Amino acid sequence: MxxxxxxxxxxxxxxxxxxxxxxxxxxxxxxxxxxxxxxxxxxxxxxxxxxxxxxxxxxxxxxxxxxxxxxxxxxxxxxxxxxxxxxxxxxxxxxxxxxxxxxxxxxxxxxxxxxxxxxxxxxxxxxxxxxxxxxxxxxxxxxxxxxxxxxxxxxxxxxxDPEEHTNWSAKVNADANMRFNPMVKMVKWNRREFPTKNKHPKSIALEALIAKHIDRNESHYGQILHDTFNEIVDHYSTYRDLDLCPTLDDPAIENGDLLNGVTGEVFSAFYDKIEYFRDEASKALAAEDQDIATKHWRRILGDRFPSTKASKSDSSIGMQEAATMSPLTFPSAPSTPPNKPADFA
Missing domain, CATH: 3.30.460.90 (Beta Polymerase; domain 2)
Incomplete structure (x- = not known):
């Protein structure tokens, strides 16, 4: 791995x-x-x-x-x-x-x-x-x-309620052993590197989707990426078959839907990308040759994902993780109202 x-x-x-x-x-x-x-x-x-x-x-x-x-x-x-x-x-x-x-x-x-x-x-x-x-x-x-x-x-x-979104995000990150924020960053980077024509879901909606499906106990980020993508693919397969957009609870607004206004076509395009990335992650995890694994990870995360030669030694994991998982101090778009227009930003 x-x-x-x-x-x-x-x-x-x-x-x-x-x-x-x-x-x-x-x-x-x-x-x-x-x-x-x-x-x-x-x-x-x-x-x-x-x-x-x-x-x-x-x-x-x-x-x-x-x-x-x-x-x-x-x-x-x-x-x-x-x-x-x-x-x-x-x-x-x-x-x-x-x-x-x-x-x-x-x-x-x-x-x-x-x-x-x-x-x-x-x-x-x-x-x-x-x-x-x-x-x-x-x-x-x-x-x-x-x-x-x-x-x-x-x-x-x-x-x-952008303040409550901040509080919610911090709690999810703590519950996930400080791995939620890094996971969100990787998925956001993935969306930047390989965007769909329409950017939705984005910002707080994308974060809520990840929070709903992330394995909060897994520690290996490659496995977390795969499992999160796989959960999304499995959970929303019927919506994809019917070309519909699901609802997604707003963690700050009672009865709020963070995907309100997003069309089935837009969600289906997002779903298809996630399914492709899930499959690439499966190939990366199964590869015994790290050069081959890197090729698959870069199809998900882009060319900034480090090559085998540039990677750090396993002994540096603890020190890097401590530096990366800093306490919440550091947004993208304003918080999403429950009945917002689809392209509200």
Whole structure:
């Protein structure tokens, strides 16, 4: 079997570096400080917090865009004053919230070094030389305990709880002996290297799918990959036969479906890829020749998966695992409301 050390080496390689993390902290801290100190907006802000894969520590190393420095993606949530009730004196539409936040960020554009700023349906996307960030205005928790995020195009409000997604992810990682986060990173890398035409399921949906089917007791990452893929293939075979998309419970929203809006065609394309990767993992695990095994692992994880000659010795496993499985400190897209549009990001 391929030594676990080679998977640990790979996981370390696809994990954001210390330099990337430093840039991330500098970028989101500057944006959050600007928002809470802007004279025309600060009184509307209750607090800000981080979410997504950056906060859940499931992000992978960022893509280098042309000659630009690799920039991570960070999700920032801004809890603001407002009400969804038209009868309230504090009533605001989703578009109102987006416009107020856009104006505050735009006023601080030069100070923050913003090179691009765009209104999305539920957030403001900004780019700096340090990071790409989605900044989302949300309303305070309602009586049910959920935040609300608005769609400026439709006027709809969605329930969301990115903080609970972070708590849930940390618990799953602990229950899986700190192997859940690395597994998510490997599957996300796999999706980046060998994408389907449509990116769904992604972000929190992909993580929830892995959490549902991961073997929390297995210690060898190659075996975990195979077994997780195999569980997904077995569990959803009927849906694939019928070209339907299953439901997937949102761990933060009661009765929430993280795959709401994803079509059967999109899920089937994802399923077929997973089935192919399951078969490749079976061949890799069965191969006695490590060069042949590596060929199969690279069909799943890409050419960054270390070659036999470049791999570390088995004696380094413990030290590497301790370095790789650091406590939760480090998202991708905003949290998924139960009735979100399929391409909500």
């Amino acid at each position: 391929t030594p676990n050390a080679r998977f640990l080496e790979f996981i370390k390689d696809i994990t954001p570096s210390a330099t990337t993390n430093s840039r991330s902290v500098s970028a989101h801290t500057s944006v959050r400080d600007a928002i809470t100190s802007d004279d025309d907006f600060k009184n509307e802000v209750k607090r800000t917090f981080l979410g997504g894969s950056y906060k859940r520590k499931t992000a992978i190393r960022p893509v280098k865009k042309g000659d630009d420095t690799e920039r991570p993606d960070i999700d920032i949530y801004v809890v603001v004053n407002g009400s969804t009730s038209p009868a309230s004196s504090d009533y605001k539409t989703p578009d109102d919230l987006i416009e107020e936040l856009y104006s505050a960020l735009n006023r601080n554009r030069k100070t923050l070094g913003i090179t691009k700023i765009t209104r999305n349906r539920c957030s403001i996307a900004i780019s700096t030389n340090k990071a790409d960030m989605d900044v989302s205005p949300i309303l305070e928790r309602n009586d049910e305990g959920y935040y609300r995020i608005g769609n400026r195009n439709t006027g709809e409000w969605y329930l969301t």
